Amino acid sequence: MIGHAHIDPVWLWPWPEGVSVVYSTFRSALERMKETPGFTFTASSAQFYQWVAENDPSMLEEIRKRVDEGRWNIAGGWWVEPDMNIPSGEAMVRQGLYGQLTFQRLLGHRAKVATNPDSFGHTGTLPQIIKGQGMENYIFMRPGIREKTLPSDLFWWESPDGTRVLTYRIPISYNDSGSVRRRIEDVLAQFKNQSLMSCMVYYGAGDHGGGATRENIQSINELKTEKGAPVVFYSTTDKYFDEIRSDKNLELPVVKDDLQHHAVGCYTAESEIKKGNRQSEAALVTAEKISSLGSVAWGSRYPKDEFTSAWQKVLFLQFHDSLAGTSVPEHSVHAREGYGYAMETARHAAYMALQKLESQVPSEDPDSRYILVFNPHAWKVTESVEYDLGWNLQDSSLVEDEKGKSLLHQWIAGTTETGNRNRLLVRVDIPSFGYRQIRLRKGNPEPVRNPVTTEEKKLENEFLKITFSDNGTAGIYDKETGKEIFAGGMTGCRAVVIDDPSDTWSHDIKAFTDEIGAFGNATFKIIERGPLRGRIRIRTTYGDSTLATDWILSAGSRQVGAEVKLDWHEHLKMLKFSFPVDIDSPVATYETAYGNIERSADGDEEPGQRWIDLTGNSNGMAYGFSVINDAKYGYNVPGNDLRISVARSAVYAHHNPKVLDMNEEHIWQDQGTQTFRMLLIPHSDTWKNSNISRIAEEFIAPPLIIYQGIHGGTMPKSGSFLNSENQNIIVSAVKLAEQDEDLIIRCVETSGLQTEASLDLGFAGKKWKGNFRPYEIKTLRMSRQSGEIREVNLLEE
Numbered sequence: 001m002i003g004h005a006h007i008d009p010v011w012l013w014p015w016p017e018g019v020s021v022v023y024s025t026f027r028s029a030l031e032r033m034k035e036t037p038g039f040t041f042t043a044s045s046a047q048f049y050q051w052v053a054e055n056d057p058s059m060l061e062e063i064r065k066r067v068d069e070g071r072w073n074i075a076g077g078w079w080v081e082p083d084m085n086i087p088s089g090e091a092m093v094r095q096g097l098y099g100q101l102t103f104q105r106l107l108g109h110r111a112k113v114a115t116n117p118d119s120f121g122h123t124g125t126l127p128q129i130i131k132g133q134g135m136e137n138y139i140f141m142r143p144g145i146r147e148k149t150l151p152s153d154l155f156w157w158e159s160p161d162g163t164r165v166l167t168y169r170i171p172i173s174y175n176d177s178g179s180v181r182r183r184i185e186d187v188l189a190q191f192k193n194q195s196l197m198s199c200m201v202y203y204g205a206g207d208h209g210g211g212a213t214r215e216n217i218q219s220i221n222e223l224k225t226e227k228g229a230p231v232v233f234y235s236t237t238d239k240y241f242d243e244i245r246s247d248k249n250l251e252l253p254v255v256k257d258d259l260q261h262h263a264v265g266c267y268t269a270e271s272e273i274k275k276g277n278r279q280s281e282a283a284l285v286t287a288e289k290i291s292s293l294g295s296v297a298w299g300s301r302y303p304k305d306e307f308t309s310a311w312q313k314v315l316f317l318q319f320h321d322s323l324a325g326t327s328v329p330e331h332s333v334h335a336r337e338g339y340g341y342a343m344e345t346a347r348h349a350a351y352m353a354l355q356k357l358e359s360q361v362p363s364e365d366p367d368s369r370y371i372l373v374f375n376p377h378a379w380k381v382t383e384s385v386e387y388d389l390g391w392n393l394q395d396s397s398l399v400e401d402e403k404g405k406s407l408l409h410q411w412i413a414g415t416t417e418t419g420n421r422n423r424l425l426v427r428v429d430i431p432s433f434g435y436r437q438i439r440l441r442k443g444n445p446e447p448v449r450n451p452v453t454t455e456e457k458k459l460e461n462e463f464l465k466i467t468f469s470d471n472g473t474a475g476i477y478d479k480e481t482g483k484e485i486f487a488g489g490m491t492g493c494r495a496v497v498i499d500d501p502s503d504t505w506s507h508d509i510k511a512f513t514d515e516i517g518a519f520g521n522a523t524f525k526i527i528e529r530g531p532l533r534g535r536i537r538i539r540t541t542y543g544d545s546t547l548a549t550d551w552i553l554s555a556g557s558r559q560v561g562a563e564v565k566l567d568w569h570e571h572l573k574m575l576k577f578s579f580p581v582d583i584d585s586p587v588a589t590y591e592t593a594y595g596n597i598e599r600s601a602d603g604d605e606e607p608g609q610r611w612i613d614l615t616g617n618s619n620g621m622a623y624g625f626s627v628i629n630d631a632k633y634g635y636n637v638p639g640n641d642l643r644i645s646v647a648r649s650a651v652y653a654h655h656n657p658k659v660l661d662m663n664e665e666h667i668w669q670d671q672g673t674q675t676f677r678m679l680l681i682p683h684s685d686t687w688k689n690s691n692i693s694r695i696a697e698e699f700i701a702p703p704l705i706i707y708q709g710i711h712g713g714t715m716p717k718s719g720s721f722l723n724s725e726n727q728n729i730i731v732s733a734v735k736l737a738e739q740d741e742d743l744i745i746r747c748v749e750t751s752g753l754q755t756e757a758s759l760d761l762g763f764a765g766k767k768w769k770g771n772f773r774p775y776e777i778k779t780l781r782m783s784r785q786s787g788e789i790r791e792v793n794l795l796e797e
Helices: 015-035 046-055 057-069 089-107 126-132 180-191 214-225 237-246 271-297 304-316 329-358 692-700
Strands: 041-043 072-074 113-116 137-140 154-158 164-169 369-375 381-389 398-400 409-412 422-430 434-441 453-455 458-460 464-468 474-478 494-499 515-518 520-529 533-542 545-554 560-568 573-580 584-592 595-599 611-618 621-629 634-636 641-648 672-684 704-708 718-720 729-736 743-749 755-761 766-772 777-782 789-792
Touching (some): 015 046, 046 057, 046 089, 057 089, 089 126, 113 237, 271 329, 304 329, 381 704, 464 545, 621 641, 621 692, 641 672, 672 692
Parallel strands (some): 041 072
Antiparallel strands (some): 369 434, 381 422, 398 434, 453 458, 464 474, 494 515, 533 545, 545 560, 573 641, 755 766, 777 789
16 A cells, blocks of 8 residues: 655646645645554655755654655655656756755655656656666556556556556545555456556655545555455555565566657647747757866866756756646746746856856957857767857948858848848858857958759759749659658648647547638738848748748758748647658657657647657658757647647646636636747658767757957867767767766667767867667766776666
């Protein structure tokens, strides 16, 4: 019998109420322990204990004593019980890093069992992450028995790299303040056909906390002495798994899959929160990379405490009812403020580190202007970057790299109307995890031919031709292969409106298919036309909503950019972008947290991270189409039609079976303006051979630019500090260790290949070589004193 209280720190209430619920629930559990010597209690979420430590140290000391006794069980080694589909792989690592270290600091113990009963699905890469955080067991409840068929409610869950954790699906529910006897009967009925001698039964009031009641405990005590009753006893999740593992003859099935689906509307609900999460994750990772290597290579400061605080804010906002978009409107305001805090912390850290770097790179000519462009990736990047300059050089200027080589550039509309600032767009090769200086000086640049054709309804370069229909849909023609990408020609990126009367979670929904219209009545405007880039703005309308999409094609590029601005005013409707790819036998691949997964092209709504790919057969050869975005997580693929879920206008925190009275006023989600970016990539061969994982990293974390004053310096005008020599090995995080000043470098294999990898640590004059299993996450720790590099777990140990 597992005494438990599920606590939603936010849901139908804001976080300050959630803090009060934690205090009262924990106090109640301590009181029950005083009253009943055998009673045990299980509670998760390091954030909860941090709150107690801040406001009630004496309660924390009581809890610590009960943990030492084995009666208070720490479960779930994470900061909170997060959504398990939407956080990035690195964010999931940080949930455990900050969670387990906080448990150790406050309570002297760490969690052995990862637990997340209420999250709305669980990505299949989790076993590797869980085990790397010092836990070998997992507990969940959703999807339930009617949502996903499993061979047993107790099984080995195996991630793509081969790591396994012993996993238990909670039968019936994790909440119950009612009849314990009835709960036991229901659980045993579900387990009767499974070859297990014992099972866990959760009891205690939850959601708004509460925990075990005196009536619960009285019922359990009565059952313990009742003849013929099931054998029941107070226990913990740790003890249950210890008992299961002690049976060396027990054979359990192995599950190699995501644990999906439940509440598929949560992949899209509340766009602002979804975008805030992705932007904050990326900004913090980038800032840590720059600040940590800067602290080693050019003497900048690494603001460890500020990073910890910002990460913990983002991790709290990954609580499942927050990140899923199923909480009250007041929480959305709090989330916006939290993401703003994280973004500003990251921005300040990154640019202060770059300021320290640029002050050491000479920029001495008072008649020139200099900018420094920094690449936060461990491979060379060729990118077009933009910067507003306060010196009017548009008509006569030379734009050069540090060797005096002219760089392809054009001048585009600035962001002010003052007349003395111009915006430079320039293409530059940036060394791997390094920088390059760009110099602007007066002169007469040579005329440059224009390799990009920009017309009202057409963009074309050496490799691609993009055309647009009168309704604003797009066609993409691959000039190298002679392939028209979309079935029917100009049918891509159709903005489809779907009837969506479901509640905020979309309970009992598998797919959104009831099309009722599409955006149309397009107008066209050329925004940019030059030798480096063309940009066309297409405006379309539907009902009271408008959609403005800037289509962007650069010289020499095989990728099509799209910057989207949606002004949405629909109710109980969903917006999807449709890309009907002209291929046979399509295979859909979705990026997941530190991995990817192939799923059936059956049209069901699916979660994904930054990219989705659809590859199949085209005239006897492999051909595919990838879409990367910076804000969305919901997708579906009916046949060969790749679709991205853009917006859902449900009512905030509307839960079935409540029926909406449309004569009343409601607060609707996703109303007003939102923006996001996409990158469309047609490709021959597979997504793996097209480097989609690396391109996604570059898209989400573009180069940073810092203006240089006029000064001397001793550092070179171009430099590289770290390089990954294998295309399928991503350096996903670089930071300082939590417990000391050692350098932490995390790498991930992204293509499912056994790989002998090599890292060139130029900043330290060292090279590291190691073998990766398919999809393996490796964490390296470099001593600041000795320079020794060794492999450690996800807790940096």
